[in-house]
Amino acid sequence: MLDEAHMAAGVEPAWVESTTDRDAPYGTYGGLTIFEAAAREQPQQQQALGYLPADDEWRAPNIFEDVTPAGRPAPGSLGLEAGGAALPEHTAWFFYLQRLCNHCTYPACLAACPRKAIYKRPEDGVVLIDQERCRGYRKCVEACPYKKSMYRPTTRVSEKCVACYPRLEGTDPASDGVPMETRCMAACPGRIRLQGLVPIAADGSWADDPQNPVTFLVRHEQVALPLYPQFGTEPNGFYIPPRWAPRPYLRQMFGPGVDAAIARYRAPSRQLLAVLQLFRASQKVIFRFEIEEGPKVFETEIDGKPWAMYDDTVIGFDKKGREVARLSVEEPVHERPAPHPNSI
Secondary structure, eight states: HHHHHHHHHHHOEEEOOOOOOOOOOOOEEOOHHHHHHHHSSSTOOSSOOOOOOOHHHHHHHTTTTTSSSSSSOTTTTTTOTTOOOOTTTOSOOOOOOOOOOOSSSOHHHHHHOTTOOEEOOOOOOOOOOTTOOOOOOOHHHHOOTTOOOOOTTTTTTOOOTTHHHHHHHSSSTTTTTTTTTOOEEEEEEETTOOOOOBBOOSSSSSSSOOTTTIIIIIIIOOEEESSOOGGGGSSSSEEOOOSSSHHHHHHHOOOOTTTHHHHHHHHHHHHHHGGGGGGGSSSSSOOEEEEEOOOOEEEETTTTTEEEEEEEEEEEEEEOOEEEEEEEEEEOOOOOOTTOOOOO
């Protein structure tokens, strides 16, 4: 739909690549956002360009996605590449993205709701639906480009992720009075998620706090990028792009900052490598980190440049300044005693 809007308007949806702008590490988008496209296509009728999926699309949301860029794998190949696989990208690849409500700075669901039942909390940016006001018009389902608002026919209202706001408020019984990570963060067995709350300046923008892990990853190292920033919603979920998926596909999803982000992830700076250890290190939201330097333990070449790893220690602190995590870059090795070699 965005492609059609651009062609009708005669606008080229091009990116201006820039990784020096701390506020926009993914570059600057020169095309139409979903809000601008809606204003051109249907003036005064809808606030965001949207699409309402049919029931069969909800039943199989990944259909046709897990195939090679050139089409389906050859019959009998089991999806394997005849010539083997090699980085920087695979020909046949699977990329299942962990999508969640992005609690956008400019939520399309909020803009589209005719009942004004959707609101964004000023204290933490969580986007919620007042189900007393909702009448189930499904305009939020249509407008959300990430498809994270869903209509429940049994109650005839829309629902969405609530960001586990009692945990963020510190009112959960296990929170000890400080913000906790949401359940999807805390329950992740792969330890691939990190929850954060960034300080906000007087004008509503992110305050520059390089000791906040999210600010550091997104704004300073620029290794974590938003999903489809060209939509114009300014999503607040960020992803470190995978190295093995085709780069044009990743640039479409995360903008032109992908190449720089992957390069930084492949050869992380000493500080970045330490901060990456904080992922899933604590159920408490980490507001500040410190790094204690350790000895050099490894050195090699990455992309033709020298790179060294240091056994630094990273320390995470909660909202009250209490230490909640302490990890070393080099993981310790524990050897079980002989009488119980296979015990857990």
